[in-house]
Amino acid sequence: MSDSPPDDDRPLDPRQLSAYFALSEVGSLLQHEVERHLRAEGGLSTVQFQLLASLDASDGRLTMTQLADGVVYSRSGLTYQVGLLEKAGLVTRGPSPDDERSTLVSITDEGRALVERILPGHIRVVRGRLFEPLSDEDLDRLGDIMTRVRDHMRARPPRSAAPRRRRGPAD
Amino acid sequence: MSDSPPDDDRPLDPRQLSAYFALSEVGSLLQHEVERHLRAEGGLSTVQFQLLASLDASDGRLTMTQLADGVVYSRSGLTYQVGLLEKAGLVTRGPSPDDERSTLVSITDEGRALVERILPGHIRVVRGRLFEPLSDEDLDRLGDIMTRVRDHMRARPPRSAAPRRRRGPAD
């Protein structure tokens, strides 16, 4: 609990606070607008769209674990969402030939068609809300910063992020 | 629906895509970790913490509408969350002297104490996850970019963002 350097206990300076608040607000606003658009246009939640887009971007088939890697999500939540997509005919599920424990999720033609139908409007939202006020230089800088932060966050997950809690000996 | 310039229908270029994906991922990861911390440390959701922090940062009392302006939220959702905070003894609600329609939400001493107890750890999370890999220059640049985007998003809300739908004459 107290294994952080004392340096970490100082308050954020005003620039950090301002950057943090602005980032949070942008994230929240953007998320809401994207969600609204996806729901209205394709009846999908953001997570469902991300799952479809991941499948579409890869070879069309991924295991549940591979899908989970891309999305911040619990396993059961992923099962639930993929179940909805399957019910809607946008993906199919089947056993993996390599590893009988794995489930291979495949996007259907209908799924691909939906992604392609939704994508332009999705991009329009992102462009109009996020990128419009940014210069080319801003864009490069933003991409660079966010990529570094993401790699940092992915590289050192907080100690509480154990993928699956195993039963302790004292349970 | 087709009132956007044709320019908007082009796909995002790779730099935009990469910046957008990285931003989404960072936002999502950060949100999850902050949520986890607030829940573990103070039993609060992010929204509840934001509401308390807003009250704490202002004079300690705001109307429901003023609170709603800071958070992306439906009115009923706000009522629900403030109700929880009230039940927990962190805020009180009373009629506004200025406008009898308004509800004035006030943070209690207990509420302030909770914010002060949680804030250092919250900041530690943000610093460690978000700011650690960034230089001073990055920080300034990020703050500048995010502030501009936020102002842009706040200035021109999408047409669907009417605060409250009034009954149409044909209903």
Place this chain on the structure above:
DNA sequence: TATTGTTATACTCTATAACTATA
């Protein structure tokens, strides 16, 4: 009539723990 806020309701989402099956 417009605005502020609440309530009732129904639904979506998410996490935890227990479970099955394969490696």
Place this chain on the structure above:
DNA sequence: TATAGTTATAGAGTATAACAATA
């Protein structure tokens, strides 16, 4: 024994619409 995934369940959060009260 560890890993991949599912299921049951229970709770939190959210939105919509109808509502009451004040401006």
